[in-house]
Amino acid sequence: MMLIRFYTAMWVMLLTACSPTPETTTMNVQLNLDQLAEQYVKLALKIGQHHPSYIDAYYGPASFKPIQEKTSLETLLVSAQELRIGIEKVVIKPALYQRQELLIIQVRSMEMFIRLQLGEHVSFDDESKGLYDAISPTISETQLDSALIELDKLVPGEGELNNRLNHYKKQFVIPLDKLDAVFVAAIDEARKRTKQHIQLPAQENFKIEYVTDKVWSGYNWYKGGNYSVIQLNTDFPIYIDRAIDLASHEGYPGHHVFNSQMEQHLVNNLKWVEFSVYPLFSPQSLLAEGSANYGIEVAFPKAERLAFETEVLFPLAGMDPTQVERYYQIQDKLSLLSYADNMVAKRYLDGEINREQAIELLMKYALSTKEKSMQRIGFIEANRAYVINYNLGQDLVREYVDKMTGNGDHDRRWQVFADLLANPKTASMMKTAR
Template sequence: MTMNELAERYVKLTLAVGQHHDYYIDAYYGPEAWREQDKQPLGELLQLGENLHADLAKIDATNHEKSRHEFLTIQTESVLFFIKHLQGEQFSFDEESKALYDAISPTIDESEFDQALAELDDLLPGDGPLNQRMAVFSKQFEIPKDKLDTVFRAAIKESRQRTRQFIDLPTQENFTLEYVTDKVWSGYNWYKGNSFSLIQMNTDFPITIDRAIDLASHEGYPGHHVFNSLMEKHLVNANGWIEYSVYPLFSPMSLLAEGSANYGIDVAFPEHERIAFEKEVLFPLAGLDSSKVDLYYAVQAVRSKLSYIDNVVAKRYLDGQIDKQTAQQMLMKYALSSEQKALQRIGFIEQNRAYVINYNLGQDIVRDYVEQLSKGNAEKRWQVFSELLAYPKTASMMRH
């Protein structure tokens, strides 16, 4: 029994579970024949998964394959948990996030959020509810719809050039950019294999100028597109580690994917370089006044202190501690969302549940890991970061 044989069983098991859930399989570029299997009952899949987990425990991995073995074991445990979830078993938010993503979000007191709101109260002009003042303030930084594509393509071009300076990307890598509506997310990368992605941007709500670089980096470079391309290049094609050809959305791989995509924004665009590029390039392309850009980023810096409110609201809502209306009110107060935007976010929580921890907690775990190893050296930061994308680790693997 070899690691490759166990990896093949894992891929087939994961694909079979995907037949019971419409978007469990986020990406797959392995043998097409493996996807074309008859739908099996969840009880049978659970037994197959338990057998696989037991056989993985019998393997004494060599030094070369220790991290491979650990990653595959943790991923298999998440598949087993997801099968139980599909069978209707009930779990708490923290149990779910630990089992699916190998991490638990910290407990945050609302007083920390209140402190950030007090800072924003001083920064934002006008009177009335903070979320309304934020909406008025942000409106002057919205990208006109007829300039969205121009601004996004300029942001993607710059993020791609910056990434290519430090990461050896496959020569054929490319993407298609589309604009869509009626989604619970703001952007999405659909990785198709052979270093090609479909990147979709949701235009349901106005998009502010800072989101151009956020989405270009997160969905593209050095985010999801680069992450998947490097895994395919180094692990699937070079090493023959077929387990990396399948990406189950609700798995520890997503904490790394979302966390690295968020942290990668700062790697590609250190704050002073980002502000300069937006002032000199993106603001003019969008036809926006750049005179208030420093105030805008001061506001964004304080607003970032509120990011964990998603986790707090999701945990309380999914654990039945608060109802939908209270969840909406909390998001309007602490995420400074409009009524409609808060409802969209609740829709995301209902659809993806504990997945919300991957963005903020994932970012913090990846940042801590990379910064600890790179010790503030910018070039070393890129090196550690790209190695993490090419040879993925789960949250617990990054912490030991």
């Protein structure tokens, strides 16, 4: 009997000695998730070998970059599926739930992207859900027609609305020899306003370049180390309202700040390596584009924007500042047509209309010139369902911020917005957040 008790006691001691403490368990779980995050980064970089635009930014370890020839897409799809299952199986503490959920959704997006590269045909909605974790609401031509009727009453002149609008807007084109002065003034003001609410690293900075022959109007190339190259495409006229839009969207508090916040808080501080890579065709882009668009109105509430344009930008551009109010009345009505791009892209990519019909619909409902509409179709052909990220992304971010602030004061709005940039969520995560 004593011998049994002795062995029982020894067995309990052995089990106790071998059982991990809570601290050890946490460390091992963290290590497992970190290892899976490394696999995610390496897999993203391998997928990037198959598409020149897939990796928008990377500032992680150089050793993660693939040095061998391309891995087949079929093999990469299996790797993505296995990685997702591995992440789903990790048992973690509540503090890491958001990190795990975001990783799972990002890897699901990888799977969809690979399937598309393999030539699989999916509908526009299935593609957008798979890549960006969101589906754009269905917009009918009847809904857009009502916005056109309102615009028709505002735009001066006679004849077809598209021609009248584009003729009216010519007076608001920023002359090329004044573009740099106007844009620098806009981005300096956006930067000043952002820094009043978001703490940015002392060394953060950017460079502005003016380029041509692109399918986009502006682009932020984030280089890591809190530094960006911001490019503006001068192929087409840049209207005065685009100065603040582009300065805020590409710079402050848009893409530059978003990437800088992720690098600072998640990569440098928490050592979450998955945020050192930015796959362009992923749920991360819906938040990136949506927050960049929403950030315009956060940095420049309507009354303040009109005042700054009147006092600073219109004079710098050599324009009549008394035209500001009417110009923005028309811009407000044009915003009612923002989902026209989504409607046209969906119908075109789903094969319901051909290219010429798509261009005609853009000319009618986006009220763009034929040349500009052709450029937009080029963007849709190159980036497909990505178009939903701008308008739907903006609406989802606005809804999230409103929900979390209870439509509170402006400082509270900045606080929630800044936290979202530093702690990213996908579309479904924003919808279910409390």
